[in-house]
Amino acid sequence: MNPRAAVAARSAGAVPAEAAGRLRKRYESLICDLLGEGLTGPAYQIADLAVADGLWAERLQRPIELHPTTRRCAFFEPDDFWFTSHLRLHWPRIRAEIEGIADPARAGFSTAGLDGSSVRGGLWHQLMLWDRGRRFDRACDLLPATAEAVAAIPEATVAGNGFVMVSWLQPGTWIAPHCGPTNAKARTHFCVRTDPEARIRVGDRERRWEEGASFTFDDSFEHEVWHKGTTPRVVLIVDTANPYLTEPATVVRRDQANRTDEMHGFMTAMQLERVVRTADGVEVTPNPAMTEFIRSYMDTRQIGVVELKGSRLAVTFAGDGSSR
Incomplete structure (x- = not known):
């Protein structure tokens, strides 16, 4: 059975298609809570139940939005992403900018994982540069050389579901196992600086970052990060389209629509009527x-x-x- 037919068959199986996304979200929330508490056995038993019901194809890939692809893999082939060599050429300038930041929080980075959903220890800071075609000027002004390098990657800055941010992980941080919300994107980690004791697991494969080098993975696969070193790990995250999508144009349109749904969901979940940045x-x-x-x-x-x-x-x- 080809991948498109497999997804269609699963959607028409035990779980109605209109309920699949909602059920995946509930399953994933419970699975992540259990994994965060170290209860791996019960977590995977629940994941296997969801697989048996046709919600996912395997226990280690659990996106909320599941799109048809010609191939499923935790890590992509490096040659599929031309811009990794481009970023390497700009690495010295990008690193110099990062070295000039003593405290990411004071510089304007936001603190990730405040809801306790994935960060179970330590500190994780993020600075968003681009999101779905929108440039964040304050962040780009803080890191002009980085912004200049990224601006030459239209797949991330112009394409509908592109995304770019700097991820700054402090020593002692543990990002518990979790899955990204969609299999529509390929997530590239370009390592600006790291520590030998910082590691990531995607699916069943564990890797260390190398300064000035990249790897790209499907973050709808379960992934986990440990930082047991003494110096910060800083990576430039570049999201582009999953090269194995069978209907990329349809996915981009749907993801653009989901942006409003995402904001609506946040306001509803927080029971808010109005939020004003001051x-x-x-x-x-x-x-x-x-x-x-x-x-x-x-x-x-x-x-x-x-x-x-x-x-x-x-x-x-x-x-x-x-x-x-």
């Missing part, structure tokens, strides 16, 4: 249902103000103004 942070307005829930909770407990700062809870009670 100079000092963000202003958040809960949706009416959450606002009423919070109001009722505080009124029944006579709370005027409550603040959680780290592990410390500060409460000011309404009426008498007492606090604890």
Whole structure:
């Protein structure tokens, strides 16, 4: 059976096609929680159940969005991506820019994994340069040589589902096993700097990064990162289309539409009505249902103000103004 027919057969099998994505998401969330707690056996038992139900083809490749491809592989052939040699030519300038950053958080990098979904120890910072054709000027101005090199890669900066970011992993970080949300992309790691004790596993294969070199993988396969060294590991991540997609144009259109769905899903999951970025942070307005829930909770407990700062809870009670 060819790959397209196999996907169609699975979609028409035990699980209705319209429910497949929703069920994959729930399965993957549970599997990742178990893997993050070190419960590998139960996690893979659940993954095998999902495979038996036709949601995935194998336990180590678990995307939410599953597209037909002519071939499935954890790592792609290096020759399929011309721009890896281009990035290597620019490596000295890219590295010099990275070496000029002492603290990624102060430089404007965001902290990844704050929801605890994958980062189970250490610190992981990211700086997004391009996303689906949109250039992020502040980030590109911070790293002009890197931005110049990346701008010459239309597959990542112009094509519909291209994506580029700098990933900065601090020593002591563990990114627990997880799978990317779609098999539509090929993820290239171009190593700017690394430590011999930083490693990645994709599928059942483990690798170390080499400075100035690249490898490309399908991040819908389960992957995990350990950094047991002493110096940061910094890679330039470049997402381009999976070269084995049977209908790439259709996938690009669907991924563009999913961008709005992604934002809607975030707002809905967080129960937010409005979010505004300010100079000092963000202003958040809960949706009416959450606002009423919070109001009722505080009124029944006579709370005027409550603040959680780290592990410390500060409460000011309404009426008498007492606090604890």
